[in-house]
Amino acid sequence: MNTRLHHLAEAHNARFGTSGVRGLVSDLSDAVCYAYAQAFLRSIATDSARVVVGHDLRPSSPRIAAACIQAIRDAGREAVFVGALPTPALAYYCALQRAPGIVVTGSHIPFDRNGIKFYRADGEIDKADEQAILDAEVPVPDALSPAPLPAVDAAALEAYVARYTDFFGIGALAGMRVALYEHSSVARDVLRTVFERLGAEVLSLGRTDTFVPIDTEAVRAEDIAQARAWAQAHRFDAIVSTDGDADRPLIGDETGTWLRGDVVGILCAQYLHADVVVTPVSSNTAVEKCGAFRQVLRTRIGSPYVIAGMDAQRGAGRVVGYEANGGFLLGSDVEYGEAIGASAAETASVGAGSVGTGGFGSAEVATDGPEATQKCLPAGAARLKALPTRDSLLPMLALLAMARAKGCPVSQLADALPRRFTASDRIQNVPTEFSRALIARLQQTPAEAAALMAPDAGDVIAIDTTDGLRTSFATGEIVHLRPSGNAPELRCYAEAADEPRARALCDACLARIAASA
Template sequence: MTTEDNSQLDLSSSFKAYDVRGLVGKTITADSVRAAGAAFVDVLALKGQTVLIGGDMRPSSPEFAQAFADGASRRGADVVMLGLISTDELYFASGVLNAAGVVFTASHNPAEYNGMKMTRAGAVPLSSETGLTEIRDLAQQYLANGIPAASTTGTQGEQDVLQDYSEYLRKLVDLTGSRPLKIVVDAGNGMAGMTTPAVLGEALLPGLPFEIVPLYFELDGTFPNHPANPLEPANLLDLQAAVVAHGADIGLAFDGDADRCFVIDELGAPLSPSAVTALVARREIARAKALGEEQPTVIHNLITSRAVPELIEHDGGRAVRTRVGHSFIKATMAEEGAVFGGEHSAHYYFRDFFNADTGMLAAMHVLAALGEQEGPLSELGREYEPYVSSGEINSQLADVPAAVARVRAAYTTEDVVVDELDGVTFTAKDGTWWFNLRASNTEPFLRLNAEAVDATTMADLRDAILDLVRQ
C-alpha cells in the first residue's frame, strides 16, 4: 500500500477543505498517514495528551489507523485506539473525553478510496482554515525528511465506545414509549451495520418496540451490493422495494461512515432532508422551550426548503441561514448557541451532540415523531413538504461565470430579491419561487437548486434557468 517513493507524494492531492480523501496506495498511503499523525500532534500541540483513533470497515482502515497512531505516539501523544467506529462515534468520544481524534473513512466514496476526518478536542471541527493546511504542510516535510522522535514516546491503548455512545443517544431521545414500528434499515455494508443493532436493537441495550429488517448489515468496505451513497436515487431502490415488500412503517438508509441518514416512507417514497430538518427542528425547539429557552435558534443552509425557516419561526424559534458546508454549520452552531442545524445533504447537527452531525440521532427523532402518533409517515411528511423542489441539478460548463451572468441579466428585476451568501440566490417577492446557482469549488459544474409553490411553476422555472445556463 505504498507508492514507489513516498517522499515525493504531493499531499495537496488528498488534503481537501474539510478532510483528507484519496486513492489508497496512490494519493494516500501508510507513510503519508504516519506523517499526518505526527503533524497532527505537533500542529495542535498534543504532546502528552490523548489522541483518539478509529476507522470504518474499509480494508485499508486498520493499517492506516495504526500508521497514524505510530506517527502520533512518536511525537509524544498518548494514543487510544477506538477500533471500528462510525464518524459520529468519533465525535461522541471526542466530546465526552475532550480529546482530539481522527476516523479513517472516505464516507460515501467508492471502495478504492480512504481518508481522514479529524477533530479537535470537544468535537471542534478542523478545516483548511483552522489547522488542516498546517498539518498538511508539516506532514509533507515529515514525509520527505522523516519524523523526529519526541523526548518521550507516547503510549498506545484501546477503548470501545459503542455502548457508551448507544446509551448517550438513548438518553437524548426516549423511544421506549413508541408504538410498535417495523423499520427497514439499509446499512450499505457500512458502519450502520454495527451501530443500528447497538442503538435501535438489542445488541447492547434492552429492546425497543421495533422490528428491524436489516439490509446489507455485513461490514464490507468493498461495497458488494451498492455504493454507500444514499444521495444517489439508484442506491435507494433496494430499500424502497424492501419497505413496500415488508409492509414496513419506515425505511432508513445510511452512508458508509453512518453520519448521514435518509428516510423512506411506508409507500417507498423519500422524505426530503428538508422535511427531516423541519421535523427535528420542531422537536428540538419544543424541548428547548420546555427547559426555559425563550427563542431557540436553529441553523439551516440556504439550499433547504423555505418551509424550514417558516416552521422554525411558526414554532417560536429563530432561524439562522448559513452557507453550504459542515464547517460553516458547525461554526455557526457554536456562535449562535443553536439547538439544532440541518442541511439539504442529510447532515444533521445537535447542540447536545457537541454541535456535531449524527445520522443516527436524526433517525431517532423521526422514529419518535412517527411512533407517538398513529398516522403513516407519508401523512406526517406532507406537513413538512408544502413546496416542490427541483433537487440539485449539475451543469458541466466551459464558462461558469458567463452562464451566471446570463441568468442575472434575465432575473435581476424589481420583482426579485438577489443575494450572494453562497453563490447567487434569486427569490420572487410574491413568494412563489426561489432558486440558487452555486459554482463547484473543485469541478467545472454549476449547481442549480430551485423551489416553487407547485410542480408546474417549479418545472417552468427550472427549465427556463437551464436553458439560459446551457446556451
Template sequence: MSRPAAAVNRVIKAYDVRGLVGEEIDEEFVADVGGAFARLVRDEARPGASDGRERDDAGRVSRVVIGYDMRGSSPSLAAAFAEGVVAQGLNVTRIGLASTDQLYFASGLLDCPGAMFTASHNPATYNGIKLCRAGAKPVGKDTGLTTISDEVIHGVPGFDGAPGTIEDRDVLADYGAFLRSLVDISGLRPLRVAVDAGNGMGGHTTPAVLGVLAPITLLPLFFELDGSFPNHEANPLDPANLVDLQRHVVDTGADIGLAFDGDADRCFVVDELGHPVSPSAVTALVAARELGREIGATVIHNLITSRAVPELIAERGGTAVRSRVGHSYIKALMAESGAIFGGEHSAHYYFRDFWGADSGMLAALHVLAALGEQNRPLSELMADYQRYEGSGEINFTVADAPGCVDAVLKFYGSRIQSMDHLDGVTVDLGDGTWFNLRTSNTEPLLRLNVEARSAEGVAAVVDDVAAQIAALSEKAT
C-alpha cells in the first residue's frame, strides 16, 4: 500500500525511524519498513565476509537480527517488523530485550544486518527503529533510509520466493563476556558502583556485564524495566535526571556513579562527591587508555568536546581527528581512518574493536578499570583530564537562527582570533576561550557551547551571546 510522503518523512528521519505510537508509527507501518529494509540488504553481497552461516552461496545477506527495549509497544512492533522481513525471504533471529549496543554486538557476532526497537530517551509515547548493516554499520538518510522511505511511500513490492524463518537466540551473556574481554580489569580493587538505569535497558545489561565482577558491589537504582519511566526521564544529558544518582552516590558512599539512557547506549559518570564528570573528560581518559595499547593510533572527537581532548591525544602520541556532531559522521570517520576510539560530548563512545559502534557500557568498563587500578578517588583521577571549564549545551528558541549568528559574530568583531564552519560556526577568542553556535536540524533552536579557562570566562561569553540573541529577537517583534 502507498502512504503520504509527508507522514512517512516525518517518521523516517536522518538517522533512524521515530514517532508517536498509534499516530505516526504502528504495526502495519513497521511491517512495511521491515520489508523495505529486507529488500535493501538482501542483495548486498559481501563474499568472504563471513563463514556463510548468515549468507547464501553468493555471499548475499540471508538473516536480520532484531532486538527491542522495555517500552510497552516494543514487542508487538518488533514482531510486525519481523513479519515484514520474512515475507521478503530473509530469516530473522530475535534476541528479545536488549540494549542498543547489545543489538550491535549481535549484528557483529552474526555478521548480519540488525534492527533495534527503541526511542532511546524520548517519552513513553514514542518508539522507533535504529537500523544497521552487517557488522553494526549504520544506516542513515544517505545510506539507505531514503530508499526505505521511498518504498514505504510508493508501496513495498512483494516477493515471489519462500518466506524466511524466525528463531530466538539469547546473546546477553556473550555480550557481557565480549565487553569484558576488551578491557584489562585484572587489577581492579574493590569498588562500590552506584548505577541509575532510569528504568531503561541498563537494568537488563548492567547485572550481566558488571554484576559478575567479584571486586564490584553494585548499588542499583531504578533497575526495574518500565517504559513509562516512573522515576525520571531516561535522559542523563539533562542535569535534572542526574539528581537521583548524585544523591544515591553520596548516601551509599559509592566510589562512582553510572547513569544510562533508555536504550543504554550512552553512559554518564558521577564522582564520589556526587559531581557529574564531563563526557569530554571521559573521552580523554578512554583515549589515553586506548593509545596506551596502540601508540600513534587515530582518535575521533567531535568539535564541541573540550580542547583538552585533542591536547591529550597529541601528548600521548596519537592523531586527533575532529568531526561534526552526530553518530553518522563519527562512524564514517572511524571506518575511513581506522581510528581506535571516538568520543562525543553527548556521552556516545565508539570503539574500533566493537565494530566501530558506540557502547556506553564499554566506556564504563574503561572508567572502572582506570579507577580500580590505582587508589585515588575518582574526583582526583578525573582532574587529570579536566583542563577547562565548559557551559554544556545551551539551547535558544529563535525564529531567525542565521540572523542571530550574524549578530553574535558582528558583536565580537576584531576579537575573533579564528573561525571555521565545519558544523555551524566555531569561534576562537584566544587564551583558551572558544564557542560554537549551530542550528538544530529538527527544531527552531540555536545551540551554544562555550569553553574557557575559568567559570567566569564561560559565563561572560554565555551572557554576551544570550544578550545579542535577545536583542535581535526583540527587534524582530
C-alpha cells in the first residue's frame, strides 16, 4: 500500500520540529518510522547505495533504528549500522563516507518521546528537504516485522575520536582533571576516551541506565545543585556533560557552576578566531557587544536556520555557528595555527603554577619564547574539517584549551565579555495552539506584552518577531517567548545586566503566564 507521507505523519502526530522528526514513542510505530526512512530515500538520498544508521540510548531507539534499517534494505540499499553514538559523530562519518545518514534520537526531550534526524552526505537536511520528504509517496507494508539490528561498525566512533585527538594533539590537556557527568548520554564513553587520549584525568560521575532528559537550555535544579556538590567533594578543572544524543554540551567550571550555552558559543568562536558568527535571535547579545567578530548574523531558532546562514556566508573567512543550547557548528575548515586560545604575548605573561581549584596547576605553562606560542596551538593535524551540525565536544575542548593557554580557571574565561546574562526555562505540557495564540495577541498589544512579560522593565522599545516574540525594554532588558518546535512547551528567554535579574525576569514571566492560562 502506498501513501503520501504527509497524511501518515499527521495521523500519527509524528511531525518535523525545530530539527528532525519528533513524536510520542507510542505514535512512532514501526510503520511510521519505516515510511519516514523510505520517504528520505526516495526524495533526498536518491543515489546513494549505502546509508549510515545510528541511535541514542533511549529505550525505544533500537526498535526505531531497526524499522529504518528494514526500509533501507527493502529499497535495495546497504545499511551501515554504527550503533549507539553521538549525533555529530554520525554526521561526521557521513561526510567522510559521502553517504546519507539516519540517527534515531529525541535529543533532550522526555523518554516517552523520540525522533529521527536525517543527513545528506553534505550535512543536515534543510526545511525544503523536510517538505520534499513529507510530499513523497511511500510504500507501507500491511505487516511489518523488522529484522534484528546488525553488528555494529565501529569505524564512525573511531573517526570521531581521531578528529579531535589528531587536531588538539595527544597530551594537549595533560595535568587537567575533568569531571564527566555521564547520566544516560550516548557520548559518556567516547568523551572519556577523547579526554584521556588528550592527557586529562577523567572523573566519572552520575552514570545511570535510566534515561535522563538533560536540557542544556533549561538545566534542572537538581543538576545545578549536584554539580556544586560534586565540586565541593572532588577537585576538578571543569565538569562536562551533554544532552541525550550529545549534540549539545553542558560545561561547568571548577566551582560546579554551569556555563550558559550562548556564552560557551562566544568563547569557542573566539578560540577559533572566527570571522563570521551565525546564531539564533535568542542568543546573548554579548556576541555583538564584544566586538570580536567581523559579522554576526541572527536567525530563527533551530540548527537548519543556522546552517542556512552559514552557507550564505561561505567564502567569507572562518564561519562558525552556535545555538543558545551550546551546540557548536563549524561552517568552514580551521587551519593549523588559526585556533589560538590566547596570543603569544598573553601567554608569555602567565606564570606557571596553580591558577584554579582543580588540577591545572600541575600542567606547566610556557612563559617565553616560541614554546609559549606553541602552547596556545593545537599540536596535531593541520586542519579541522568543517562540521556543519551541532557538536558538543569541540566547545568542551576549546574552552579547556583556552583556559590552559591563558593560565586561568574556566570560571574566568568570560570575565572579559560584556556584562550581559541570560536565563531560560519553559512551561511544559502547554498546547502549541495556546502558545501561538498568546504570542499573536501580545504582538498586537504592546501594553499587554509589557504587563505580562516584564511590568517593571519600562516601556517596550523594540519587538522582534524573527522567531516568537522578543521584546526589548527601556531598561535594556529583553524577554523572549517562543513555542518549542520539538514538544508542547512554551519557552522563555530573558537577558539582563546581571544573572539574578535575568533569572527573575524569566521565572516571573512564566509564572504570570501559568497563572493566566
